Amino acid sequence: MRRSRYLKPIILSFFFFALLILGVFGTSQNVKAATITGNEIDDGIKNWTTQGNSQVGQKTIGNGLSLGYTFGLANDANGKVTKGNDTTVATNSTQPTTNSSNNLSFSKINIFLNDNGNYKASQFQSGGTLNTNIKPENVSLSSIDFGIVFSPTAAASNSTVKDYALLLNMTGKKYYVGTDANGNQASKVVGNYSKDGHTFLMEILLRVSPGNSAFVQRELYVKNTSGTPQSFGIFYGEDTTLSTYDTVHVKDLGNKNGVYIEDGSYKLMVSNNVPDGFTKYTGVRYNSNGMSWLQKLTNPTNFSGSGDEANNNPYGTDLTLGSDSAYTLMWPYTTNLQPDETAHFNSGMGVTESPYSVPVAQKTFTNETSTDGKNRVGDKLKFKLKMGNYGYKSQWNFSNIEDKIPDGLQIDPNSIKKINQSGTSTSIDSSAYDATTKTLNAPVNLSLTDGQEASVTFEATITSDADGSTVTNTGDFLGTDPNTDNGVTKTYSSSVDIPVEGNPYKDSFTQQIKNSKDSDWGTTAKGSKGDTINFQNTYTVKSNSTDSLKAATASFINKLPTGLTADGSATFTFSNGTASYTSSIENGTIIVPSLAPGDSVTVTYSATVTGDAGTTLYNDATLSGGKTSSGVSLGTLTTNQTELNIENMIGFTSIPTKIDFGTVHMAGKEKTLSNVSTDGQLIVNNSSSVPYNVTVSYDNADSETQIKDPLTGTVLDPSADTGLLFLKQRSSAATDSGTWQTVDATGTKIRTSSFTGNQDLTNYVGVGDWQLKLSPTTNPGGYSGKITWNISDSI
CATH class of the missing domain: 2.60.40 (Immunoglobulin-like)
Incomplete structure (x- = not known):
């Protein structure tokens, strides 16, 4: 026995030494340390500190009401909200040996309502909040929280805590607390996951929505710590309650947004209006004798099936039709997550009291040009800025959206639209966009009641300034709650990141404007009917480009808006000394010479103001059909917008x-x-x-x-x-x-x-x-x- 006890470490020593030798000769094997620091995953928060006991975060709603969030216990035996202090928060999760096999203890998510110090639960708490013997292991005991499957056809009929609970296979857990950019507390549990040859680093994170509303994001990060690609599916299940009322029905938020429950005084809502939000959901009857969390999936009846979202239900549709209810959220099956890559899963949860509104802002975009999911210079994007009110017997007066368009995006001011509660789209005047400050101030002016939403959309083109970078665009949503805010305007925000593919061919394309009476060029000008307006466009192949513009491929066009009439032809002047020439600006002009790195062509032309006073005219130029010397197609390139204000009125x-x-x-x-x-x-x-x-x-x-x-x-x-x-x-x-x-x-x-x-x-x-x-x-x-x-x- 003594020899075998020492034999194992000697064998391991040679094993690791062999791995080191192989690595020198080019053979690799991923071996990850089990020690967790809390910094393994970039979740956007930088000041994480490890804690031995839980801490409760609070997001104020108003008049003594706040949304609480933590892991573990948050109330005392008298039903009062505590600061947390649950020392079992990082304990390995277990299933009790007695009672229902549905149960799961420790590291459980706890989101609740703090009503003037009184704890109002939003998930079923075993033992009752007023029980003097309440224990930390009873927090959210009958909910599975995050679940994981390893087949897209995992059976819906056997999706139990024992088989699929993510927490059951997490070890080495640590609990961390930090703060977000708005000063709100964030907390997370991080641990190693291992089951049936699948190894991950798991991070379960709670934080207030970056938009700063009373809305908490429940997030899961999954990092592949194995040496091979991993495929898996993630879902989330919760046994619902509201305050002390357990028999509540789960209802649809409408527009495929998620679910909610309400009991006459309080309301809980779960929405996918968050980055990487769930795509499927079901309201289900809770079965205390054996709960299968995917039980309601159909066509087919497994993880690949559809949920209640497939019915596109209107707001308020009852999804459970039973007294004891629960809900399940699901995300698309993840295929071939590469070693060291991380996947992200998210849902937003809010709890409120009548008549408080819960405004939730979301900004998204779709690429209308690309077909491979990648964004490139010249692509046209369509942005959607949506505000939903998930309050209870409430009203949110949605006044306007402010959006500072970052460098790397060029908005089309004539594409701005408002979509009201019924889905009707109307155009917003282009004057809502200020080209000087690159700021959109889009009026909405709609009153949103429970479950209603409204949006603003616009189109923008990716410019060369964004080449090889990630562009972040943030929208600010402004409005008031007439029932609680006393007319004070509040601002909620939502951001979206646009990663843009890099290109070894580097270029820029700009436009400037001025009244002929002025001396300085700029992006805006003023004029009156009859004035002459000068334009100057410059296309440059940057000196750090590894490729050239191929001769006789790129076509230059500037279609002047109504209110401007071209004066003759445009002059094309080349920096490399190639002879200048003149041509039409509106019918397409082929740029004949090639342009090497550092070369440019400048196009100048004039137009007469023929439009009416009080009109704002926007204009840009395009370069299409161009190819590099190596044969890469450049698509359609667009300049920045210039703005002409026709005045004398x-x-x-x-x-x-x-x-x-x-x-x-x-x-x-x-x-x-x-x-x-x-x-x-x-x-x-x-x-x-x-x-x-x-x-x-x-x-x-x-x-x-x-x-x-x-x-x-x-x-x-x-x-x-x-x-x-x-x-x-x-x-x-x-x-x-x-x-x-x-x-x-x-x-x-x-x-x-x-x-x-x-x-x-x-x-x-x-x-x-x-x-x-x-x-x-x-x-x-x-x-x-x-x-x-x-x-x-x-x-």
């Missing part, structure tokens, strides 16, 4: 077309209605330097403008003698909380301080910025009226 270029106050049942009571949407924009073109005021007026005594039912002629009566129509007047900025002022025939300023120059004032007159105060005697009907806008010099 003081007035409105756009006014709202509709201010909608929705519907109401009077019931013989006085009512105050806030507008639920504003269609159109309020835009002023003012080329003078004189300060001015913008006012709006309404004359309730004028039969041409008064608000009345066109079918019956009935006129709306004001409430008592306080007035009928009101505007939230600001003092100096659209984000001010404002005060309510009567709108009457004399005119009401939208802002007490004056304006100067061109202005987009839509955010002063958007959703929630208007009120109607109705008399108890108001007759039923459909009412409409007219308001008048005015601009006057500030005195």
